[in-house]
Amino acid sequence: xxxxxxxxxxxxxxxxxxxxxxxxxxxxxxxxxxxxxxxxxxxxxxxxxxxxxxxxxxxxxxxxxxxxxxxxxxxxxxxxxxxxxxxxxxxxxxxxxxxxxxxxxxxxxxxxxxxxxxxxxxxxxxxxxxxxxxxxxxxxxxxxxxxxxxxxxxxxxxxxxxxxxxxxxxxxxxxxxxxxxxxxxxxxxxxxxxxxxxxxxxxxxxxxxxxxxxxxxxxxxxxxxxxxxxxxxxxxxxxxxxxxxxxxxxxxxxxxxxxxxxxxxxxxxxxxxxxxxxxxxxxxxxxxxxxxxxxxxxxxxxxxxxxxxxxxxxxxxxxxxxxxxxxxxxxxxxxxxxxxxxxxxxxxxxxxxxxxxxxxxxxxx
Amino acid sequence: xxxxxxxxxxxxxxxxxxxxxxxxxxxxxxxxxxxxxxxxxxxxxxxxxxxxxxxxxxxxxxxxxxxxxxxxxxxxxxxxxxxxxxxxxxxxxxxxxxxxxxxxxxxxxxxxxxxxxxxxxxxxxxxxxxxxxxxxxxxxxxxxxxxxxxxxxxxxxxxxxxxxxxxxxxxxxxxxxxxxxxxxxxxxxxxxxxxxxxxxxxxxxxxxxxxxxxxxxxxxxxxxxxxxxxxxxxxxxxxxxxxxxxxxxxxxxxxxxxxxxxxxxxxxxxxxxxxxxxxxxxxxxxxxxxxx
Amino acid sequence: xxxxxxxxxxxxxxxxxxxxxxxxxxxxxxxxxxxxxxxxxxxxxxxxxxxxxxxxxxxxxxxxxxxxxxxxxxxxxxxxxxxxxxxxxxxxxxxxxxxxxxxxxxxxxxxxxxxxxxxxxxxxxxxxxxxxxxxxxxxxxxxxxxxxxxxxxxxxxxxxxxxxxxxxxxxxxxxxxxxxxxxxxxxxxxxxxxxxxxxxxxxxxxxxxxxxxxxxxxxxxxxxxxxxxxxxxxxxxxxxxxxxxxxxxxxxxxxx
Numbered sequence: 001x002x003x004x005x006x007x008x009x010x011x012x013x014x015x016x017x018x019x020x021x022x023x024x025x026x027x028x029x030x031x032x033x034x035x036x037x038x039x040x041x042x043x044x045x046x047x048x049x050x051x052x053x054x055x056x057x058x059x060x061x062x063x064x065x066x067x068x069x070x071x072x073x074x075x076x077x078x079x080x081x082x083x084x085x086x087x088x089x090x091x092x093x094x095x096x097x098x099x100x101x102x103x104x105x106x107x108x109x110x111x112x113x114x115x116x117x118x119x120x121x122x123x124x125x126x127x128x129x130x131x132x133x134x135x136x137x138x139x140x141x142x143x144x145x146x147x148x149x150x151x152x153x154x155x156x157x158x159x160x161x162x163x164x165x166x167x168x169x170x171x172x173x174x175x176x177x178x179x180x181x182x183x184x185x186x187x188x189x190x191x192x193x194x195x196x197x198x199x200x201x202x203x204x205x206x207x208x209x210x211x212x213x214x215x216x217x218x219x220x221x222x223x224x225x226x227x228x229x230x231x232x233x234x235x236x237x238x239x240x241x242x243x244x245x246x247x248x249x250x251x252x253x254x255x256x257x258x259x260x261x262x263x264x265x266x267x268x269x270x271x272x273x274x275x276x277x278x279x280x281x282x283x284x285x286x287x288x289x290x291x292x293x294x295x296x297x298x299x300x301x302x303x304x305x306x307x308x309x310x311x312x313x314x315x316x317x318x319x320x321x322x323x324x325x326x327x328x329x330x331x332x333x334x335x336x337x338x339x340x341x342x343x344x345x346x347x348x349x350x351x352x353x354x355x356x357x358x359x360x361x362x363x364x365x
Numbered sequence: 366x367x368x369x370x371x372x373x374x375x376x377x378x379x380x381x382x383x384x385x386x387x388x389x390x391x392x393x394x395x396x397x398x399x400x401x402x403x404x405x406x407x408x409x410x411x412x413x414x415x416x417x418x419x420x421x422x423x424x425x426x427x428x429x430x431x432x433x434x435x436x437x438x439x440x441x442x443x444x445x446x447x448x449x450x451x452x453x454x455x456x457x458x459x460x461x462x463x464x465x466x467x468x469x470x471x472x473x474x475x476x477x478x479x480x481x482x483x484x485x486x487x488x489x490x491x492x493x494x495x496x497x498x499x500x501x502x503x504x505x506x507x508x509x510x511x512x513x514x515x516x517x518x519x520x521x522x523x524x525x526x527x528x529x530x531x532x533x534x535x536x537x538x539x540x541x542x543x544x545x546x547x548x549x550x551x552x553x554x555x556x557x558x559x560x561x562x563x564x565x566x567x568x569x570x571x572x573x574x575x576x577x578x579x580x581x582x583x584x585x586x587x588x589x590x591x592x593x594x595x596x597x598x599x600x601x602x603x604x605x606x607x608x609x610x611x612x613x614x615x616x617x618x619x620x621x622x623x624x625x626x627x628x629x630x631x632x633x634x635x636x637x638x639x640x641x642x643x644x645x646x647x648x649x650x651x652x653x654x655x656x657x
Numbered sequence: 658x659x660x661x662x663x664x665x666x667x668x669x670x671x672x673x674x675x676x677x678x679x680x681x682x683x684x685x686x687x688x689x690x691x692x693x694x695x696x697x698x699x700x701x702x703x704x705x706x707x708x709x710x711x712x713x714x715x716x717x718x719x720x721x722x723x724x725x726x727x728x729x730x731x732x733x734x735x736x737x738x739x740x741x742x743x744x745x746x747x748x749x750x751x752x753x754x755x756x757x758x759x760x761x762x763x764x765x766x767x768x769x770x771x772x773x774x775x776x777x778x779x780x781x782x783x784x785x786x787x788x789x790x791x792x793x794x795x796x797x798x799x800x801x802x803x804x805x806x807x808x809x810x811x812x813x814x815x816x817x818x819x820x821x822x823x824x825x826x827x828x829x830x831x832x833x834x835x836x837x838x839x840x841x842x843x844x845x846x847x848x849x850x851x852x853x854x855x856x857x858x859x860x861x862x863x864x865x866x867x868x869x870x871x872x873x874x875x876x877x878x879x880x881x882x883x884x885x886x887x888x889x890x891x892x893x894x895x896x897x898x899x900x901x902x903x904x905x906x907x908x909x910x911x912x913x
Contacts, residue, residue, distance in 0.1 A: 008454035080417040084381065184410040184585040187513045265672065313511060323583045326420025327500065333422065333452055337445045337482045337641055340627055341544035341563035344609045352539040521736045525773035529758070529765050532772065535779055536762055536801050601779035 023068050037061035046251070046280025047071055051321060052078030053181065053200045055250045055279050072202075076322045083181075090176060092235040092244055096254045096277075097155050100231040106156045107224040108258065114153030119229065120281075156226035157256045157273055167261065167272045188312050194296055195289075199277060201319030203285045209309040210291030218295040218307035222257045222274065229253040229281050253278045257290035264302055272297065384431040384464040390414060394432035394587070398578060401589035406551025407519070408502050413585040423456060423481055424582030426498035430460065430479050433494065433578075439467045441475035446483035446624065446641035453481075472644050482545075484566040486623050486645040489575035491592065497560040499581040502588060504548040504558040524556045524599075531599055541604050550597045551590055559596075565608040565624045570596040613638040618649035659721050661686045661827055661859045664707050667716035676702040677713065678883035686826070689853060689860040691874035691891070693867060693906065699883040700863045701831060707861060708748055708829045709738055720745075723826065743773050747820030751832040753812035756819070757804045763790065763815055764800035770823045789818040794848060810841035814848065821852065828853075830862035834869060846872050867907060871895055879903045 024031065038045055038061035048060040052075040060078055067073035103119025106112060118124075160166040172192075180196040189197070198206060213220040232252055235244040255276035263269035274294025276286035295309035308314050318324060382388065390412075397411040416424040434440065440460055444453040448470040456479060457468050469475050472485040479496040489495065505515045508526045518524070527548055535541040547564045551557045559567055560579060570577060570590055577590040590596055598606035611625045616637045623645055625638040640646035660683040669677040676699045684690055692700040705711040707718055709730040718730040722745065733741065742748070750756040757766050767786040768776070776782050787797035793814035795807075804812055813833060820828060833849065834842040850873055853860055864870055870877055870891065877894040879887040879902065887900040898904045 008449045008451045012451055012454055012458075076415075076419065079415045083415045084385075084387075181414075182412045184412060313513070322415065323420045326422065326424070327583055328421075329419060330421025330500070333481075334445045334450055335482070335561075336626055337563055337624070338545040338561050340611065340625065340641075341565065341609060343627065344611055345544035348609070349538040349540060356539075517735075521739060523739065523773070525769055528772040528777075529761055529769050532768055532779065532782065533761060533765050536764060536783075541779075600777075601782075602777050603780045 023066070032065060034058060034061040034065055037064050043281060044069075044071060046278075046282050047203060047285070048074045048078060050279045050282050050285060051075035051200055051202065052082065053279075054078050054082040072321050072325050076325070079322055089236055089238065091247070092237060094232040094234060094250075094252065096228065096232055096252065097153075097158070098232070099153075099228060099252075099254075100249070101153055101228055102230040104153060104226065104228040104230075105224070106226045108156065108226075109159075112154075112156060112159065114151050121283075153228070155228075155256065157258070160225065160258065160271060165271050166258070167267075167270045169273075185316055187316075188299060189316055191293075191297075191300075194312070194316060195275065195277070195293060197316045197319055198289045198292055199279075201289070202321035202324065203282065203288065205319050205321070205324075206288035206292055207284060209295070209315060210288035212307065213291050213295045213309045218298070218309045220259055220291060220294060222259050222291055222294065224287065225256045225258045225273075227253070227255045227283060227287065229283065251280050253280065253282050253286040255283070255286035255290040257287065257294060259294050261301060261303075272301065378462050381463050383436070384434045384460065385416075386414065386428065386431045391432040394428055397587045398429065398432070398589065401578070401587050402576070402591050404555070405590055405594050406549075406555030406557040406588060408586040408588045410585055411587050413582045416582065418455070418459065420583040421500060422452060423479070423498035425580030425584075425587070426479050426481070426496045426582075427456060427459070427580075428582060429496045429578050429580035429587065430477060431464075433496075434460065434464055434466060434477060436464075436466065438476045439469050439474055441469050441472065441478045441644075442480075443478065443483060443485070443642075444481040445626075446485075447643040449643060470644050472642075482561050482563075483624070483641060484562055484569045486620075486640070486642045487648070489569075489573055491574040493575040495575055495577045497562075497577065497579045499558065499560045499579045499584075499586075501546075502558055502579065502581040502584050502586040504546075504556050519555060522554065524550075527556060527599055531601065535601070535604055540607070541600060544609065547606070548599045550595075550599060552594050553597075556599070557588060557590075557596075563609075563624060564598070564606070565610050567596070567598045567606070568608060572596075611638050615640045615646060615649075618646045618653065620646070620649055658686070659725070659727075660684055661688075661721055662707060662861070663719040663721075664703070665716050665719070667703070667706055667713045667718070669702060669706060669711070669713050669715075675699075675883040677706065677716075680716075680880075680883070680885055682707070682878060682885065684827070684859055684861055686859050687857045688876065689858075689862070689874050690876045690878060691870035692861070692863045692878045692880060693865065693870050694880035695865065695906075698880040700865075700880045702883075703880065704829055704831055704861065704863045708746070709733075709742065710748075720827075743770055744823060745826050747823075747825040747828040749813070749816050749820055749828065749830040749833045751835045753804065753809070753816050756816040757812065759804050762801045762803055763795070763807070766804065766815060767800075767819050767822050770819065774823055785822055786818075789822050790815075792821075792852070793818045808841075810837050810845055813837070813845055817849070817852070821856070824856070825858070827859045827861070830860065832864055832866075833862060834864075834866070842866075842869070849873060867895065879906065 038057045041064065044064055045057055045060045048063055048071055049055050052060065059081065063074035063077040064071065067077060101117055103121060104117045106116065157166060177192040178190065180193055185193055185197065212218065231249040233249055234247045236247055237244045257274040258271040259274060261270055261272045272294060274290040276289030276293065278286045278289065292309055292315060295307065296312060296315060298305050298310040305311065394411060397409050401409045413425065413428060416427055418424060418427060440457065442448065442453045442457040444450040447453065460466055461468055472478065472487045475493065477494045477496060478485065481498040484495065503512065503515050505518060505527060508530055509515050509518065531541045545563045546558055546561045547567055548556050549559050549567060549570065559570060572593050572595065574592050576592055579588045600606035611627060613625060614621045615623060615625060617639045620640055623640045623642060626641045628637045628639060630637055662684040664680060664682045667677045667680045680703060692703060694700045702711065706713045709718065712731055719727045720730050721727050730738065764783060764786040767789050768782040771782050771785060786800055790797040790800055795811060795814055804815060807815060834845050837845065846869055862873065874891045877888065877891045878885055879894065879900065881902050887894060887903045894903060895907055898907050
């Protein structure tokens, strides 16, 4: 006598226990603390904060630990948590011009006010495995500190704008910007929502799309006007006070990419700007975002829309890795009811096909 | 459905609001549901939230259920027709944990039934609410992927593309229609995806006394079929829509009318067929025993 | 009797170019009118504006429906305009790809307009598709084949069948024989001529081919630089052209 498969409850409990055991790994080794993750796997934490849309190093580190290092899973944990938090009023726009800069480079100028600041970067390292890191080494010697010059570091895009060569962004209205996490995306999507979507979008997806615009799918000729990373102050204005107060500092990476634009009858040829901003230190993400942001402007600028990166729906509906991973992975869920009807269907049309073929064969005889 | 404002069942997780979502979000979703009920079959965009379960696991359905759930409700959750499949267990547990509501596997006892891919065999009654988990709310998406364009087609009531697709199926295969997710016309106006239920279940939507709510989390759409609403599967007059089931009797309860799962019993082609709806199957078996 | 279609004082500029410069044109029921001119003369723009596919900057287009009511084509709501285009009108594109669904069988292509008009009987739709394939001299046995299996001339026939299956009153054609071999063109023109006569269709068609205009049209409209420079009965315009530009057009054909 057949008994239907039962015991989902017990199976789930056992699976969860096994997962916890795997996560911990060999108990002969000391357990990794969230603080260690936050300190020593900092760029993973940055990526999880960016894609999780939540700037909290400790929680992001916890998510990475809980997710066994699966960064998309970790971003997902952080988002689900973020969602349960009470909302304060929206912050004032952060002033990246006033950033306490740790890294700032421009590819368009050899030097500019404030200078180039290389900062902590992989850019000029030789990618040779450092076997010394296999052993528990001593703390590396810190570099010699140079005096901060205190010189202001104006944004390169502002320098270009002074010359009138940079396209002016259309003036915004005073309405609060729409919020992607509260309202669904309309199409074509306004820039504010595009940027929100890209800022939390998957780094790998944006990287591939940005790359495609460089390879002819979108016709981009980009220059990094400026890439800067450092700390910015977050200010809010409580209605009862009426003036802004500081909540503290967060780390962000900003990329301004310039691109030529041929102009039209009523607009002179000029530079246009693709913009990327990412929580934490994530240059690749900010740069890819800036490329894709520019590509998505094609429609507004009256350029021909031919490439995937220029297609609002294609880019924005597929950039979110929490959505994407959910739908791809849900294929693991049972689908036997649908599959059963598919089986019956195939059998039925197969029978017709065979009958028809036999009919033809008989007719031919 | 009863009001649920800030009521905490005694044994629920105190770290979360009743049924997980905050009250403002629930109100927003209920407003969307009212719109959806007022325009049967029409997809209403809503600000879907991230849920602690992944997209594709039923986040749309869970948000709908969370928004309409009250402490007096009795919840049934099925996946592929069964209460005991892992995803159904997981969602039922979730609501038990964050809302502390009574749960059941009995279709007759449930006030809210959240489902993935099936409608129970036992006829639903007035006052019951079905909540469908929907992966892809747009019935035209395979014919026209652009949402801006499909919205226009819905506005114009222009569904000739869907009819052409059906025509092509018949011309090619000798019979029409998709085996599941077969599109339906709701209230003679909107073409709607019934979610990936097998075509076998489509007729159960027509003039049902129960309220049917559909939630798509990732796609951020809600739609509904109010009680006693006409729901007609897309077809041709001379090729009427034909719901299919495996032509066997259930090996467990003997039913010859229920939708069956095919069970592979060995690697030599052995097959057996049993009810997909586990509650229905159990009821049939009890009735049989009682009769003996 | 009133005209079936009236364009009144139509104007449209692209930058400095006047594509339509105060053009008025009437088409009468059952009448076949050819719009001729070189490329850039504005003839295709005029056709698209009259067919409601392109908005004029000034002027209006009136369609007199079967009940005699006049409808301002560009003031119609989108749903009404679509209904009109599917029920009362047809449009034959120069490129079959613009007028056919390339992923749908020949029968499906012909049947689509019937289904859009509410046709829900598969057998009747197929019968109509087969009948129309025969009428445009295609083999109905090939109705389940995709358009790409057919030659260019056959694709045009398919497009015509797709338009005519709902028995429209008015058909627009944009260079319907353009890009086809000369012998194929001649046979297609013959087919169009007999169908038009048989069905009593009003047809407005654009061509740069004077011979095609002579064969099909009752009346010819000559366009240059966005203006109508001459119009009249086909034989009169071709045998006794009055405007120097028309004389040049006709002479160039005769010389060729």
